[in-house]
Amino acid sequence: MASTTFRVFRYQPDSGDLESYHQDFNLEHEEKTTVLDALLRIQNEQDGTLAVRYSCRSAICGSCACKVNGKTVLACMTQVEEAKAESGSSTLQVDPIGNFAPIKDLVVDMTPFWDKFKAVKPFLIPDGPAPEKERLVPKAAMEKVAKESACILCAACYSECNSLAADPEFVGPAAFAWGYRFAADERDSQRKNRAKLYSGQHGIWDCTRCMFCNERCPKGVDPRDAIEKLGAIAFQEKVTKDKGARHAKAFLISMRTGGKLNEQLVGGYTDPVGGAFNAPLALRMLQKGKLPASPLTHKVKNRDQVTKLIKNVKETI
């Protein structure tokens, strides 16, 4: 047997108290106990008012994402003793997932998450009528979207997303993983339109690449990789007017021409109009020696190797 203190986020609007707080529950439990099992025992034995979403308890329904010691996990898949060992404490703090408004205790309002999911047109839009039998799809082509098809929409990625923390309108990692799942499905006819839909404000280029979504996804979906692959699709489909796309393109041009990053070129190409407003800043940077005096920086040696790298990367997408 083991003993754990669960410091649980409480928000009970029915009580008239609109302040949230943390409440400690002590629980004696078997060594092998998941955080979800522990929460359900607390709910059953100590406080029936504790609200938490859950259902399958086998890491497939996506209901029970929450933060354990600040890290978003599926409660049903997290062993209490392992989480304690990781934090080196006998107390586990349990909070609702981040980037959402609370409804009650660990239950949050997921409306924005579902609205954004729907906004990426998460359904197949094929061209022409369906054949009598199945559409023939090479095994490798189908496997291209297998990883993203395993997304259980638990919102662990959304909870951890730094872009969302800065911009609540950002579409978010899960929705884009679904976007990729359809854009890269060779049965779908909307590759280019999807690239357009997913670009623009709050779109794929607004991702900060912090990689937390990849790290915390309990199903190995790697949403950041999906966003990256959507960027590649945008380029293939020549959907590159977006400031973010121009920024990426400027990197490429810079690398191709000089073999290294030329910041003046990147800034100017990304946003020629906005960039001009930054001229005073550039001037000050120049004075402090933070910018090279000439935009024509010297080229690196062995530039052919950089070109080869670029070619290799292109071929793998």
Place this chain on the structure above:
Amino acid sequence: MRAAIAAHEAGVDVALVTKLHPVRSHSGAAQGGINAALGNETEDNTDNHTFDTVKGADYIGDQDAIEILCERAPLEVYQLEHWGAVFSRQEDSGKIAQRPFGGAGFPRTCYAADLTGLVILHTLYTVCVKYNIPTYEEWFVTDLVTDDNGNAVGVVAYDMIHGKIETIGAKAVVMATGGAGRVYRPSTNAHASTGDAMSLALRKGVPLKDMEFMQFHPTTLAANGVLVTEGARGEGGYLLNKDGDRFMSKYAPNKLELASRDVVSRAEATEIQEGRGIDGCVLLDLRHLGRDRIMERLPQIRELAIAFAGTDPIEEPIPIRPGAHYHMGGVHVDNWGAAPHMPGLFAAGECSCVSVHGANRLGGNSLLEAVVFGARAGEASAAYAQDAPAPKVPGNAAQETQDRIEGLLAREDGPRQGEIRDELATVMQEKVGVFREDATLREAKAKVDELKQQFQGVVVDDKGKTFNTDLIHTIETGYLLDLADCMVTGAIARHESRGAHSRTDFPERDDENWMKHTLAYLDDGEIRLDYSPVTMTKYEPQVRSY
């Protein structure tokens, strides 16, 4: 969702009401696959599929319904594919790949790795999104509403987030709430699998059919009953006892690990009872499949085995045991999913009993039943609604529910739902499990009666309106008690062994007296049994061996 899509396509106004979000439903936990005689791997046809299903059902499935199921199977699988389902493909042809499954003569099970249910559930949801079908998410149905003529005209539901109780009127109601596996523990089922529709219908006078048939899945994890797909054996996994023997050779010399689920579960229970198990388990050995095959075809199984059993199947065998998995019984409906006892009421999927699974369901036939009979119930309910007058919903329907719930919340002292549920699940597992006999079944019945009595005084801790899960669980516990009563009562009466219902005191199948469906009614709080004939077409009952 399949019914909603079919009804929408038939041109009627339709809305989904669900106590979870639609993608949280337990169909998503189905792993191994969906059967259809596509003939992509070897030659196969609908007749073979029908015969395997009739035999798997131990000859108590309705053969006309099974023919419908198997004939429509390829069409529904193609339909899912056209809607975007990511089925695993054959290497060369690009056709849908098919794997062998228990009780099937040919590799007939289409799959998406070991996430087939998830992929199908998601595919259907994406179609609902595409069609913009209005969805009442996290609305918990508390009552089925009938008009003066006894026709179904809607439901009363509790909007969990806003704490309101509302009546939703409709010309037709299709129920698809899944199984009642939570009557048992261990169970592969989700916490939400509390058989709501069955109890709602039963309380309004609709009979439930073949409730004594609960399938025990042969491979569930010891720690918490989580499912390990039959696909693991379909891909070539072995079952071993503590001596390292592949014991299935004794029980099913031809099909071995791929015998029907009831046969394999009984074999495991026998091995364990006779002392050849390890800590109440036997072993599922996948090591010889190799890392690559496990990673490609069974990735989720590996993840779950590591998370819950601390076992990596690439390195060592997984301890497994039989656990409650699928309930063959359900709301008594016809081949169109319509309830003959209540016009306007339809049911599909695990909460219904058409019956296509009879006394034992074949692996890969449950997702199939859900889409085939979901589509048919959607079509039939749409046709019914097009001819039906505007629903006359009694004005006091929501008020009655409101009063009942307020009465429940006002109670201060009494047992909690969790205790009652735990006791129920324990007694059902011990006394109404893989093997059954009269004396213990009667003990179980006495316990269920006692728990029903206790439930009259149940107390709810949470008195609030917002997201009151305590209240929901309490109402669900009431549903489970109704259903357990039907299961036990049916099991006591059925003096034979057939499929998943295995009586040690009546070890033989008795076609003369028991080739019939059980119908359970609720009369003044007591379960009353009646029987109805099994429909036969061209398949004569045979001795069932694998």
